[in-house]
Amino acid sequence: MARSALFSKFASLLQAARLEDVNFRSISASTHQKHRWSRRRFLKYSALAGGAAIATTSLSKLPNLQPAMGYTNPRVAIIGAGIAGLNAAYQLKKLGITATVYEAKAFVGGRIQSRSVVDDRLINDLGGSFINTDHEDILTLAEEFGLELFDRIEAASQSEFPESAYYFNGRAFSDADLVKLLRPLADQIATDTALLDEDFDTYAPQFDQLSVADYLNRHGDKILAPVVRSLTENTIRTEYGAEPGESSALQLLFTALLVDEGTVSPINSDEAYYIKGGSGRLIESLANALSGQIRVNSPLMELRSQNRGFRLTFSGNIVTEADYVILALPFTSLRRVNIQVSLPSTLRRFINEVNLSRNEKLFAGFDRRVWLQDQGFTLDAWTDLGFSSVWEETQRQPEQTEASLTFFLGGDETQVARRNVNGLALRFLNRLNQVLPGVQNAATRRFYRTNWVDDPYIGGGYTTFRPGQYLEFSEFLYIESDDPEERQDVNVGNLVFAGEHLSDEFYGYMNGGAQTGRLAAEVIGRGLQRASLPQQVA
Numbered sequence: 001m002a003r004s005a006l007f008s009k010f011a012s013l014l015q016a017a018r019l020e021d022v023n024f025r026s027i028s029a030s031t032h033q034k035h036r037w038s039r040r041r042f043l044k045y046s047a048l049a050g051g052a053a054i055a056t057t058s059l060s061k062l063p064n065l066q067p068a069m070g071y072t073n074p075r076v077a078i079i080g081a082g083i084a085g086l087n088a089a090y091q092l093k094k095l096g097i098t099a100t101v102y103e104a105k106a107f108v109g110g111r112i113q114s115r116s117v118v119d120d121r122l123i124n125d126l127g128g129s130f131i132n133t134d135h136e137d138i139l140t141l142a143e144e145f146g147l148e149l150f151d152r153i154e155a156a157s158q159s160e161f162p163e164s165a166y167y168f169n170g171r172a173f174s175d176a177d178l179v180k181l182l183r184p185l186a187d188q189i190a191t192d193t194a195l196l197d198e199d200f201d202t203y204a205p206q207f208d209q210l211s212v213a214d215y216l217n218r219h220g221d222k223i224l225a226p227v228v229r230s231l232t233e234n235t236i237r238t239e240y241g242a243e244p245g246e247s248s249a250l251q252l253l254f255t256a257l258l259v260d261e262g263t264v265s266p267i268n269s270d271e272a273y274y275i276k277g278g279s280g281r282l283i284e285s286l287a288n289a290l291s292g293q294i295r296v297n298s299p300l301m302e303l304r305s306q307n308r309g310f311r312l313t314f315s316g317n318i319v320t321e322a323d324y325v326i327l328a329l330p331f332t333s334l335r336r337v338n339i340q341v342s343l344p345s346t347l348r349r350f351i352n353e354v355n356l357s358r359n360e361k362l363f364a365g366f367d368r369r370v371w372l373q374d375q376g377f378t379l380d381a382w383t384d385l386g387f388s389s390v391w392e393e394t395q396r397q398p399e400q401t402e403a404s405l406t407f408f409l410g411g412d413e414t415q416v417a418r419r420n421v422n423g424l425a426l427r428f429l430n431r432l433n434q435v436l437p438g439v440q441n442a443a444t445r446r447f448y449r450t451n452w453v454d455d456p457y458i459g460g461g462y463t464t465f466r467p468g469q470y471l472e473f474s475e476f477l478y479i480e481s482d483d484p485e486e487r488q489d490v491n492v493g494n495l496v497f498a499g500e501h502l503s504d505e506f507y508g509y510m511n512g513g514a515q516t517g518r519l520a521a522e523v524i525g526r527g528l529q530r531a532s533l534p535q536q537v538a
Contacts, residue, residue: 010235074528077102077312077322079300082110083128083510084498085328086286087141087517095525099326104299104333106459108287112510114278117120117448118365118404121227122394123278126450127461127509129393130271135511137518138282139244145285148276150396156378165381167435172375178231184222185232193253196509208471211248212236234388237410239510240464241357246411248467249385272468274396280508299457301525303327304340309494324527326520328498328513332356332459343492350473354501357508358414358453358459362407364425365444369403376436385431387413402444414453421449462508463501477504478519489523496520 074097078085081103089099096470101108111127118124131138131149142149156163166173195203207215216229223229232252235243240247275281287294302313309323327334331351343351371377371392380391387407394403406429409417416424425447453460465473476497479488488504490497498520503512 004490010231018174030375034169053289069310073098074324075309075322076326076524077236077310077320078326078328079303079312080104080110080327080329080333080499081108081287081294081296081507082328082499083112083283083286083513084327084500084517084520086112086283086290087137087514088328088498088520089290090286091518091521092524093290093293095521097524097528098293101294101298102241102298103294104329106296106337108294108482109280109283110513111452111461112279112283114138114280116218117334118363118444118446119402121400121402122365122397122404124361124363124393124404124406124448125279127275127452128279128354128513131273131275131510132270133272135509135514137514138511141514142275145282145289147281148312149273149275150276151272152274152379152395153270153272155395155398155504159372159378160242161372161374161376161378163377163379165268165375165431165436166227166231167381167383167385168230169384170435173227178227181224182231184224185219185228187226188219188222189253196253204250206239207249207253209468211467212244212247212249212252213469215249215252216244230384231382234382234384234410235311237388237413239410241359241410241414241461242466243411245519246464246466248465248470250470251465273411274393282510300337302340303337303495305342310341324494324496324524326498326517326524328517328520330356330458330460330499331501336456341492341495342403346473347476350476353444354463354465354469354473356452356458356501357462357464358411359413359461360409360417360452361450362409362417362421362425362428363404363448364407364429365402365404365446366442367402367444368442370438370442371405371436373436373438378379381438383432383435385428385435386416387428390432393533417449421447456482464508474504476502477507478502479504480515480519489519490516491520491523494527 076092076097076099078089078099080102081101085101085103086108089101092099113125113126114123116122116124117126131142139149141147164175166178192203192207196207210218212233216223216232236242236244236247236252240251296319297315299315300312301315302311303325304311304313306321309321310325312320312322312325315322332355334351369392371381378392379395380389382389388410389408391406391408392403393406394400397403407425422445426445428441429440452458475488476490476491477488479486481487490502498513498516500507500509500512500516502516503509506512506515
C-alpha cells in the first residue's frame with residue numbers, strides 16, 4: 001500500500017517552524033546529543049533480550065550455495081507473492097536456490113497493483129506507489145530490471161504553480177501561514193525527540209503508551225489554531241491509517257523530527273519517485289524472473305513442524321514438505337493459517353494483535369489538470385473536506401492531456417468509502433470545487449475505489465502500531481546493520497518471516513517488503529552455508 005506523500009511535507013513545515021524560532025539553539029544545544037535518534041537506534045536499545053542478533057553477511061558475500069550443501073536441492077517454500085515473497089525468491093535464485101512461491105490469490109503482487117481504472121491511457125497504483133531516495137532495495141531492483149523512474153519533486157520544481165495546497169476551514173493556507181502557527185508544537189516535538197535521544201529507556205515507554213490524541217491534548221496550549229490540530233491528525237490518518245486516539249505517540253515523533261549533534265531535522269522521507277508505467281511493472285519483472293516457481297490460487301491452511309522441516313497443507317488438501325519456510329504475508333492474513341509450530345508467545349501476540357492501517361484510495365478522472373493554478377497544487381493537497389489528502393499520481397504521464405486525482409482516506413474516513421463510489425466521489429468533487437474552482441467541470445465522472453480493508457487475504461493498507469505495541473513487539477523487527485550486536489533477524493529456526501510489517505526503518509513502504517524479503521533470503525543463505533561446513537569433533 002502507498003504511504004501518504006504528505007507526511008514529509010508536514011515534517012518540513014515543522015522544521016521550518018523550528019528554524020524560525022529564536023530559542024532554537026538554546027533548546028537543542030542543551031540536549032548534548034552525541035548520536036542521531038532514529039527508529040533503528042531506538043529498536044536496538046528497546047529490543048528484548050531474546051532478540052536474534054547474528055553476524056551480518058550481505059547476499060553478495062554468500063557463495064552459490066546449492067552445490068556445497070550437505071544435501072541437494074534444499075526445499076524452500078515461500079508463502080505470499082507480494083514484493084517480500086517475490087524478492088526473497090529472486091535473491092535466493094541468485095544463490096542457486098530455487099524456492100517455490102505460493103500465493104492465495106489468482107494474481108501476484110499483493111498490495112502493489114497498477115491498472116487503468118479511470119482512463120485507458122492512464123495508469124494508477126492501487127497500492128504501493130512512492131519511492132524515497134533512500135529506498136535502496138527498490139531502487140536496486142528497478143535498476144536491475146531496467147525500470148525508469150519519474151522524479152516527481154524535480155518535475156514539480158519546474159512548475160510555476162505551488163507544490164502543495166492546504167484547504168482548511170473553507171480557505172487556503174500558505175506554507176508561511178502554517179509555519180508560524182506550527183512553531184510552538186514544533187518546539188514541543190523537538191524537545192520530546194531530544195528526551196528520547198537522551199534516555200529512551202525512560203522516555204520511550206512513556207510516549208509509546210500515549211496516543212497521538214493524548215499527546216495533543218497534553219500540549220493543547222501549543223496549538224494556536226484549529227488548523228494545527230487538523231493538520232497533525234491528518235498526518236496520522238494518512239501516514240498510519242488510524243485515528244489519533246488509536247496511534248502511538250511515538251509514530252508522531254517518527255513522522256516529524258530527528259535530533260543530531262544539537263540540530264533538529266525532518267526524517268528523510270522525500271517520496272521522490274514513481275516507477276514509470278506503475279509500480280506493478282516491478283512485480284511483473286520479478287514474476288518473469290521466477291518463471292515456473294510461482295503457484296497461484298494456493299492459500300495455506302496449515303503449517304506444521306515435521307522433523308527438522310515443515311509440512312504445509314494448502315486449500316484442496318494439497319500437501320507439500322519443506323526444509324525452510326518464509327512466511328511473507330501480512331499477519332492479518334497469517335491469522336487464517338493453523339500454525340502448529342512452536343513460536344515465542346510474544347511473536348504469536350504480534351501476529352494476532354497488530355493490524356494493518358485503514359487506508360483506501362478513490363480515483364477520479366479529469367479531462368485536464370485544472371488543479372494547476374495559483375490556488376491549486378502541482379503535487380498534493382491537505383484538506384478537512386472528508387479526505388485527508390489528494391494528489392496527482394498521473395504527474396508521471398505529462399504527455400497525456402487527461403489526468404486523475406487520488407483522494408486518500410485514512411482512519412474513520414474509510415468508513416464512508418464503503419458507500420456508493422459515484423456518490424462519494426461527486427461529494428468530494430463538490431467540496432474541492434469550493435476551494436479550487438473548475439474541478440467539477442473538468443471531471444470525467446469516471447471513478448474507482450480500492451477495497452484493501454475488506455480484502456480477506458490482506459485486511460488493510462500497511463502496518464500501524466497502537467499505543468504500547470511498538471516497544472512490545474520491537475524484538476521481531478529486522479534491524480539491518482554491519483554491527484553484529486545491532487543486527488536483528490526475524491526467524492524461529494528454519495521458519496523465517498518477511499514483509500513490510502517487520503522492517504524497522506521502512507515499515508509501511510514497498511521498500512520494507514523488498515528489504516525484508518532480501519534479509520529473509522540471507523537468513524536462509526547463512527543457514528545453508530553453516531550446514532555445509534564440516535562439523536568439528538571435540
